[in-house]
Amino acid sequence: MVLQAIGPIVSITAALTFKSDTQPVKVYVKKPRGTLYWGGAGLDGPYIKPQMEAFQRAGIEHVNIGLTNTANKEIGDRIGPLIDAIRAGLLIRYEDDDEWVITSGMTDASAQFNLIGYSYGSLLAAQTANFYANKGHVIDHLVMIASPISEDFLTKLKGAKNIKKVVVVDLTQFGDPIHAGISQAALIEGMATLKRQQDAGLGEGHFYYAHIVKDSKSRWNALAQKMVAAGLR
Secondary structure (H helix, E strand, O other), X not given: OOXXXXXXXXXXXXXEOOOOOOOOEEEEOOOOOEEEEXXXXXXXXXXXXXXXXXHHHHOOXXXXXXXXXXXXXXXXXXXXXXXXXXXXXXXXXXXXXXXXXXXXXXXXXXXXXXXXXXXXXXXXXXXXXXXXXXXXXXEOEEEEEOOOOOHHHHHHHHHOOOEOOXXXXXXXXXXXXXXXXXXXXXXXXXXXXXXXXXXXXXXXXXXXXXOOOOOHHHHHHHHHHHHHHOOOO
């Protein structure tokens, strides 16, 4: 039997029996622990770090930022978010059978394993949770904020026995045309509104937490408090 450590892996006890063995050998592998937060398309917006800090102030101690999109750095912000948005709308809003393995950012000291994602990042969180849950790992909380996830995938995640709690935070009350479980047709229809909100940069609709505006700090703090109220630690 070969055990390959790809990032943090769930704690298991495996019985290995060799020809000369009379007793099984127990092998222990660390559980994934801590909270990982992915931002929206591009994964490198200026709101990500202060939002993470708000989580920490609220009492979610072991928070790490999801991986930054460093591909094609020469054109960076212009290309990265576009590619991510296309992938979100056409591909990863549906269940994917690829390996979605966390390679860094987990903290052994944490009592929980939580995955939080905003917009495109919510799909990374969902796919990662699905992958780990299917492998027998327990996810304490999966949080999807302003998520374009498909209805079928969302339903599966809510019914997964190894995902203890799925928290959906829609921003439709702020004018977001996107919501969890949205159809492909409605998603396409909402693209023009999404583009207007993005270009305006006023923290409206889908970008309620993503644009830096006068009351951003209070918005980030309120979201963090909502996460704590949902049980994240």
